[in-house]
Amino acid sequence: MTEKETIAIGTRKSALAIAQTVEVQAALEKLNSSKTFPLLRMSTTGDNIQGQPLSSIGTTALFTRELQTSLEKHECDLLVHSLKDVPTQVKPGFVIGAMMRREEPNDVIVMRPGEFKDLKDFGPGDVIGTSSVRRASQIRRLCPGVQVKDVRGNVNTRLAKLDAPDSPYTCLLLAAAGLQRLNLDHRITAKLPPSSMLHAVGQGSIAIECRANDKEVLEIIKPLDHLPTRLRCEAERSVMKILEGGCSVPIGVWTEYELGSENVGTLRLKALVSSLDGTEVAEAEAVAEVNGNVELAIELGRNVAMQLLAKGADKILDKVLRDRHATLEPAGTGEEKTIKGWEV
Missing domain, CATH: 3.40.190.10 (Periplasmic binding protein-like II)
Incomplete structure (x- = not known):
């Protein structure tokens, strides 16, 4: 019997992460009967820090950094993430090779x-x-x-x-x-x-990340890339990238992609930035014919981000970040902490 080629998948250890990774594993095995796709389970910074809100930690890649290190060391061949956890600035040498069909993002x-x-x-x-x-x-x-x-x-x-x-x-x-x-x-x-x-940028979508120069893996995961999902999520991530946000700032989005007559694909994007107490809000919305073009989807995101900045989104986010950096104060027994805008 010929030994199957092994393509290792890196994932977090949480039940949800495993469920998502098993979904990817099953799809890859169905398409590649001559290969096997074992899971490599890991803990991340976000998994290990449970005693405080994510917003107060003040860093990105909380749920991806350790996985990417493993990929960089060739301990695994691809990674499965919740797309909303992946920083908009993808680590050099890596690429999101596929965004799977999105589940309900609400x-x-x-x-x-x-x-x-x-x-x-x-x-x-x-x-x-x-x-x-x-x-x-x-x-x-x-x-x-x-x-x-x-x-x-x-x-x-x-x-x-x-x-x-x-x-x-x-x-x-x-x-x-x-x-x-x-x-x-x-x-x-x-x-x-x-x-x-x-909802959050990328919420409901599974991202598959791999080394940018790994042509074999890129070809293997290519069939799992769902174009309507990628168009929506690239537009959303473009908004966040310009606003320099992450999962620890209050940026919300909504996208819809419709394929109309004569295969004209229309993408609608709505976004908001809100203060922690919800009293200050900047909102923007735009529509564009993207027709399957990812660059046009990214441009739509830039357009919406610039509208938000014109409405004061940068000032709202600056205040959010200032509050976050001045948040942790001992309270009660010392085992609890009061967070500005939060209670832990």
Whole structure:
């Protein structure tokens, strides 16, 4: 029997990361019967720092750096990421060779089983659990008076914190795609439409990263690249790149790609930047015919980013970053910390 060629896949150890990687693994095995795709599981900085909000750590590549080091050392041949975790400035020598078909990018409300509360009824006395400053700032804008508490950990850990008898949380805000990939759809209480909350850049999409000079791997993963997803996500990432943001700043987006008559592809992009308390917001929207052209999608993102800057997005982000750098102050027993705009 001929020994199969091995193409190793690097991934984080979390249940969601493994679920996403197994999805990629299955697709690659189906297309490449002469190859085997074992998983190399790793922990990252973001996984190891659980005691504080991501926004207060003040660095990028929290969930990718260790994986990229492994790829650089040829310990694995490709990496599987949640695209929203991948910095817009891809490390030199690497490339995002494929963006898989996007799952639903919306955020959702998750309450304890059997409980329900309409979004318009949230207010003083309600405690919203989220580790995202983007979600926190938008929910404060939607529901004045709510209290936002940071909640870290993988999806099952967060759900356990919500369900605990002494839980302080009224609900959690999570990504629909993560729950769906873990077969936890039944925990979704309500989906938040774009009119209520704009999602994170790249949310719901799986990115496959490899070495830029590895022609064999690039050819292997090429069939998994979904053009409508890439067009939408490249436009979103273009906005973030110009605004110099990351997962720790409150930038929200929404994109739609429609293929109309005579195969004219139209891409619509909406984006916002919000202050931590939700009182200051810059919003912009634009539409362009991109017709499958990634560069035109990136240009649309630049257009929207420049509109945001003209409306004061840079001043809002400067204030967010200043607040983040002056956040950690001892409180209570010393085991807890107060974060400006947060409670841990």
